[in-house]
Amino acid sequence: MSREILSVRGLNAAYGEAKVLFDIDMSVATGQIVACVGRNGAGKTTLLKSIAGFLKPTSGSVIADNTPLTGKKSYDIAKFGIKYIPQDKKVFFDLTVRENLELGSYATKDYNWDRVLGFFPKLQLLMGRKAGYLSGGERQMLMIARAILGSPKVLLIDEPTEGLAPGIVTQLRETFRELARSTALVIVEQNLPLVCAIADKVYAVRDGRIVAELVGPEEISVAACERYL
Amino acid sequence: MAQESYSAGCYEAMISTQLLISGVIFGLSIGSIYFLLAIGLSLCFGLMRIISLDQLLYYSLGAYITYSINLASGSMWLGVLAGTAFAGLASFAVERLIFRRIYSREPTFSMITSFGILIGGIGIIKYFWGVVPRPVEVPTLLQVTIFGTEVPVYRLIVVAIAAVVYVGIWLFLHRTIVGKAIRAAIEDVEHVEGLGINVSRLFTITFIIAGALSGLAGGLHAPLIMVDPSMGLETLAFVFMVVIIGGLGSIKGTLISALIIGQVVSLGSIIYAPMAQMAPFVIMLLVLLIKPTGLYGSTVLKR
Numbered sequence: 001m002s003r004e005i006l007s008v009r010g011l012n013a014a015y016g017e018a019k020v021l022f023d024i025d026m027s028v029a030t031g032q033i034v035a036c037v038g039r040n041g042a043g044k045t046t047l048l049k050s051i052a053g054f055l056k057p058t059s060g061s062v063i064a065d066n067t068p069l070t071g072k073k074s075y076d077i078a079k080f081g082i083k084y085i086p087q088d089k090k091v092f093f094d095l096t097v098r099e100n101l102e103l104g105s106y107a108t109k110d111y112n113w114d115r116v117l118g119f120f121p122k123l124q125l126l127m128g129r130k131a132g133y134l135s136g137g138e139r140q141m142l143m144i145a146r147a148i149l150g151s152p153k154v155l156l157i158d159e160p161t162e163g164l165a166p167g168i169v170t171q172l173r174e175t176f177r178e179l180a181r182s183t184a185l186v187i188v189e190q191n192l193p194l195v196c197a198i199a200d201k202v203y204a205v206r207d208g209r210i211v212a213e214l215v216g217p218e219e220i221s222v223a224a225c226e227r228y229l
Numbered sequence: 230m231a232q233e234s235y236s237a238g239c240y241e242a243m244i245s246t247q248l249l250i251s252g253v254i255f256g257l258s259i260g261s262i263y264f265l266l267a268i269g270l271s272l273c274f275g276l277m278r279i280i281s282l283d284q285l286l287y288y289s290l291g292a293y294i295t296y297s298i299n300l301a302s303g304s305m306w307l308g309v310l311a312g313t314a315f316a317g318l319a320s321f322a323v324e325r326l327i328f329r330r331i332y333s334r335e336p337t338f339s340m341i342t343s344f345g346i347l348i349g350g351i352g353i354i355k356y357f358w359g360v361v362p363r364p365v366e367v368p369t370l371l372q373v374t375i376f377g378t379e380v381p382v383y384r385l386i387v388v389a390i391a392a393v394v395y396v397g398i399w400l401f402l403h404r405t406i407v408g409k410a411i412r413a414a415i416e417d418v419e420h421v422e423g424l425g426i427n428v429s430r431l432f433t434i435t436f437i438i439a440g441a442l443s444g445l446a447g448g449l450h451a452p453l454i455m456v457d458p459s460m461g462l463e464t465l466a467f468v469f470m471v472v473i474i475g476g477l478g479s480i481k482g483t484l485i486s487a488l489i490i491g492q493v494v495s496l497g498s499i500i501y502a503p504m505a506q507m508a509p510f511v512i513m514l515l516v517l518l519i520k521p522t523g524l525y526g527s528t529v530l531k532r
Contacts, residue, residue, distance in 0.1 A: 052423065073422070103406070103409060
């Protein structure tokens with residue numbers, strides 16, 4: 001029985017004077033994969049950043065697991081179990097793969113890497129390599145691996161497949177399905193076939209507003225999503 | 230006649246070799262002081278993106294505390310320890326009361342603020358210790374002979390302490406999880422916070438380390454100079470050059486740069502005195518032209 005793990009109500013956000021998000025309502029249940037689709041500049045990344053505490057909302061509320069998170073610092077929100085994986089595939093270049101994972105463990109006190117490396121066995125072979133020398137796909141794996149240490153409640157993933165080879169995208173698709181068994185996922189994604197393959201719910205974002213909510217395989221299709229791109 | 234001329238030549242060669250060796254040792258010791266002082270400035274900019282000129286105040290405080298404790302107890306080393314601890318405490322107070330409120334501002338804002346703290350601190354030093362330069366006794370007058378040149382042991386101790394600090398800082402940054410978090414935050418503060426790590430705690434730890442090392446630099450430098458209120462201001466330009474040449478946030482770069490500047494200042498003053506003041510600027514200019522990020526500066530720094 002799934003229950004609501006993340007609830008966003010009437011969320012507004014702005015960069016200085018420029019208002020970017022308008023009265024966003026959103027609901028994510030445990031075990032759900034929720035996708036946000038929309039054109040570039042629609043406000044999808046801002047939405048994730050506002051939930052993760054990197055941008056302070058001007059009004060509205062973010063509640064996770066019955067705990068209000070609005071206005072809390074980003075590291076408190078991450079510690080609570082809402083992890084944001086940005087789209088820039090930013091690993092710590094000067095640190096090795098092992099050190100990158102150690103930082104994930106340090107924050108969460110979860111030093112059991114078996115589960116994480118079970119998702120991404122390739123990382124086991126790259127432990128001593130500086131993260132700056134990894135390929136785009138390997139960096140994405142490392143970012144997700146780092147973020148899922150501590151078994152977060154919700155993963156907010158921004159454009160995870162951007163610029164990746166089709167083989168890696170297929171691998172990530174399976175990983176997301178696996179992850180969703182224990183963690184709710186909110187994914188901003190332009191790859192509509194991927195969205196349709198994995199998402200339980202799709203929010204279409206346009207000009208900072210949610211303009212449509214598609215639920216279930218009957219409503220979620222590439223054609224339906226394309227209307228909002 | 231020929232034999233006399235030969236002897237005079239040998240004597241001159243010996244003198245110049247001795248000058249060169251003592252110049253190199255002097256350069257190493259002054260470079261070590263610059264390193265201890267610049268490392269804090271470099272870490273503060275690398276991590277917090279602040280230009281912490283107040284490090285020069287902790288340097289002066291370290292020297293003055295060393296002077297006072299040495300006067301009271303007769304132990305210069307106790308003075309250095311106390312100076313280091315006091316400088317660390319002072320930097321902790323400044324970080325909590327002032328810098329914490331301005332981290333999000335532009336670096337120029339922190340530069341002006343820290344310069345204000347430095348000037349204000351110099352006023353406090355003048356109030357407590359007066360304006361008359363104070364001498365600090367060298368803890369050991371022992372000399373060792375290196376290639377026929379008498380070299381003060383104290384200068385070698387200073388070099389050894391800087392080497393230990395370098396190894397210690399390296400081990401801290403590469404072998405401890407807090408150090409690794411600091412290295413990661415030097416690359417990108419936001420992403421470290423995104424993992425759930427309280428970055429402001431890292432800022433405080435870094436600031437205390439920086440202040441304590443500046444205090445250590447002041448304490449160790451005290452017996453080699455006269456301790457006076459403006460000693461921080463006099464060192465400012467050299468320390469700045471060390472940080473810029475080495476690359477902001479790089480410990481290795483700071484060490485190499487400090488050693489280069491130390492040698493340039495020392496050997497430059499032997500060859501042609503005005504060169505000691507001018508050559509470091511030329512080196513900085515050349516490095517910036519060839520590698521704007523400094524010798525070991527990272528290109529991936531982001532706030």
